[in-house]
Amino acid sequence: MKRSARTVRTVVTALATAATLAVTGCSALGGGEEADLQIYTARHYDLEEAFAAFTDETGISVEFLSGDDAELLERLKAEGDSTPADIFMTVDAGMLWNAAEQGVLEPVSSDVLDAAVPEDLRDPDGQWYGLAMRARTVVYDPESVDPADIDAVDTYEALGDPQWAGRVCMRDETASYTQSLVASLIDLHGREKALEIVEGWVANDVQIMSNDVELLEAIDAGGCDIGISNHYYLARMLEEDPDFDVELFWASQEGDGTHVNISGAGLVEGTESAPEAQQLLEWLATDGQSAFVDANHELPVNPEVEPEPLVASFGEFDRMPVDAQAYGALNSDAVELLDEAGYR
Template sequence: MFRKSLRMPLRVAAVLTLCLPFLVACGGDDKSTIRVYSGRHYDLEVAFTQFAKETGINVEFLYGGDAELLERIKAEGEDTPADIFMTVDAGNLWNAAQQDLLLPLQSPVLDEAVPEGLRDPQDRWVGLSMRVRTLMYNPDKVQPSDFDATDSYAGLGDPKWKGRLCMRTSKSSYVQSLVAQMIDRQGRDRALEIVKSWVANDVNIIGDDVTILKTVNAGGCDVAITNHYYLARILDDDSNFKVKPYWANQSGEGVHVNISGAGVLKNSDNVADAQKLIEWLATKGANAFVDGNHEYPVNPDVKPEELISGFGTFKFQPINAEAYGKLNADAIALMSEAGYR
């Protein structure tokens, strides 16, 4: 039996056809079963159970790290039991496409539901939910007018933020993608200048977004960069939590976003139903997929859940998944050079 971790020998993959402890609507006919390898760990059971009830198509899924899943898919080759690769970073989807693991889909449904800036130009993968990495601030100490509305991330290098700034470790894929996007859009020299300016401001490096937000709330720093949904999770439990989001770069190119997304594997045995699941997750099932983790639906016709709707609307910079993937190593090297831990 599988558990929710993928830390096991690859040969165990052969038993994926068994009914799993965390299986959704396990059935007997392989042709009516979709198998998902997922690096996204948030409330999949809710969405997959609803899809199974509505369509009669069973869904089996297995969690693991994004890179680990990709290695597993490559090792399994034509014998992979997986039909869909799902991940929480556009760079990982780009890597899967570059390694020729994903099947281009012809889907008018997805063309209409997913904006161009949130899907692969060659239709090998699509975004299903957005996670926004933006500025967070303590309203007792900071006003929105204090921020640079054109380049809000670079603005945190202003000396006025010295000793007031918290950020996440350079080991975080979220930080790596943000810096990779800076390299892509502004060039390596300017990106290095920005990261060095954060370091010069005695940035407090913290291991996770939740601790960062709690530090801002407690007055340990005044401003930070985190994903929006970590704040939403806290507010869900504590409506008096005072940290607020500031949508970055609204007078410029837009706030940095990443996606949870998916693609159908080339070696899938059930392409039609796998495509049907992805189309459902982008349309009718979007809220079942995103609401439990307070993510934004990529489909502009789907309303975000109430709590994050209260954060207001924003302009986002279209994703360049190639930059997130191809420039990841450059982003890591740049942060090391800048002294960003």
């Protein structure tokens, strides 16, 4: 039986006040009716359309509470057995691993999910599943970067080459995207080599941007020539303005592959709506995969689902395997490394 609406409102209000979390409640319903599923989500992209389609197909209604993933995880831990949440959804593989480690997720046994989601994009014990991929790769100004030079950027390390001095812009050190990229470099190359790579970026007088949109606009305006961004931000800009003068290059195709991260979800431990929550995850990974990823130009995790046309126009690429444990366990090391390298 679903928790009462009164219980949901009481718990959410009390804990929001105590923890002062910046979260926003939204619903795929209307009129204040209680939903069948409650989702805590750090994902802010076009949820209403996908969840409304799920409700239309299944009759299962969905309500979601949006916020920062770390804050939402702390909220789940604080609420414990009283949480109204049925699903925890986040935008970082390391955070999914961390949630599983802290015991807030409930294992799922699903042949549907195991078939739809590649092995490295899901927890081996079924505690979480990736549902969308975002590639973090090289973006550049085609007017100021010679084609021969961009072809030479086959690793993230190459942006520390002296030819890029004063020409590179990147995301700030507090972004989970930056931290997970650096954690993956530590995992692949060891701490000493990863530090050397980041120090190379810093030595090139890297310009630090507060978000990927600002970074892409700086490249388009000539403020820098090359940088690293999630692919879907560029797709958004091109959708709004086909003449936006920034191009994408798939990094490290001769090496470890382009770094990717995932948006994914798991069932909250103790949910009273486990069958419905599992049904939603299965739908998002199969029939609803395009509805979930296309509006934000993300990449489907399901290899049977084609990317939407604009993303497909970027071309195929080899991706770096996702190691959620490394992204999560090495996150603090990545933060310390960035600080030690003077990346700020």
